[in-house]
Amino acid sequence: MERPKWFRAARTVVLLAAALLLCMPGVREYRLKAVSAGDAADGMMQDAPDSVTDGITSDAPDSMADGKRIALTFDDGPHPYCTEQLLDGLKERNAKATFFVLGQQAEQYPELIKRMSEEGHLIGNHTYSHLQLRQDNREKFKEELIKTNELLEQLTGQEIQYVRPPYGTWDKRFEKELNMFPVLWTIDPLDWSSSNVAGIVKKVEDQAKENAIILMHDEYDTTVTAALQIVDGLKEQGYEFVTVDELLFD
Numbered sequence: 082m083e084r085p086k087w088f089r090a091a092r093t094v095v096l097l098a099a100a101l102l103l104c105m106p107g108v109r110e111y112r113l114k115a116v117s118a119g120d121a122a123d124g125m126m127q128d129a130p131d132s133v134t135d136g137i138t139s140d141a142p143d144s145m146a147d148g149k150r151i152a153l154t155f156d157d158g159p160h161p162y163c164t165e166q167l168l169d170g171l172k173e174r175n176a177k178a179t180f181f182v183l184g185q186q187a188e189q190y191p192e193l194i195k196r197m198s199e200e201g202h203l204i205g206n207h208t209y210s211h212l213q214l215r216q217d218n219r220e221k222f223k224e225e226l227i228k229t230n231e232l233l234e235q236l237t238g239q240e241i242q243y244v245r246p247p248y249g250t251w252d253k254r255f256e257k258e259l260n261m262f263p264v265l266w267t268i269d270p271l272d273w274s275s276s277n278v279a280g281i282v283k284k285v286e287d288q289a290k291e292n293a294i295i296l297m298h299d300e301y302d303t304t305v306t307a308a309l310q311i312v313d314g315l316k317e318q319g320y321e322f323v324t325v326d327e328l329l330f331d
């Protein structure tokens with residue numbers, strides 16, 4: 082989806098509103114409390130990367146023997162042009178990534194979902210329609226997760242266990258109800274708000290560290306170019322690009 086400037090501005094407003102809402106005690110139960118089953122992290126918003134980072138890295142296994150591992154994650158796809166370019170570039174570089182896809186996009190571009198799976202990438206759920214969880218739409222949100230899981234499982238033959246809730250809003254009870262684990266991020270270069278490839282690359286490279294999770298969106302040309310430059314640059318620094326399950330559970 083190409084998103085015009087007004088959409089980006091609107092999304093920023095929504096994110097800010099979400100951040101405000103989440104500071105209110107009444108909705109605290111919806112705050113995401115965990116990055117994975119075992120790692121407690123009380124952070125979820127894009128402006129709070131440090132607490133998320135701590136949650137992931139403090140209990141991280143020592144994997145020095147394998148080199149430094151890092152994960153690229155892409156939300157909101159698949160996109161008919163950008164995702165294909167990205168998959169080509171990742172394949173050339175033997176880099177793995179995690180795609181948190183929208184059910185409605187997967188339905189339109191099933192071949193891209195199959196290709197992701199065949200090429201060793203991990204596929205996660207980002208709801209069917211990019212729905213944000215609120216106090217009054219819990220059942221609808223849950224239905225979207227289930228519908229998208231069924232669709233993805235049909236396409237890949239694999240159980241879908243990871244979810245990136247839109248805007249980071251989550252209800253921990255879903256983890257037991259659906260056997261799904263939320264995955265947030267530790268590096269957010271705001272790729273959707275900038276067409277400056279060098280700036281996006283620099284933001285990620287400046288914050289890169291072992292076990293980091295990078296948030297990007299595979300629906301912009303600039304993101305694809307930046308992501309592939311990030312892979313090249315960080316590989317030179319000894320990083321290996323892996324799927325998020327390898328960081329969270331190995």
Ligand SMILES: [Zn+2]
Pocket residue numbers: 156157207211247248
């Ligand atoms: Zn999204």
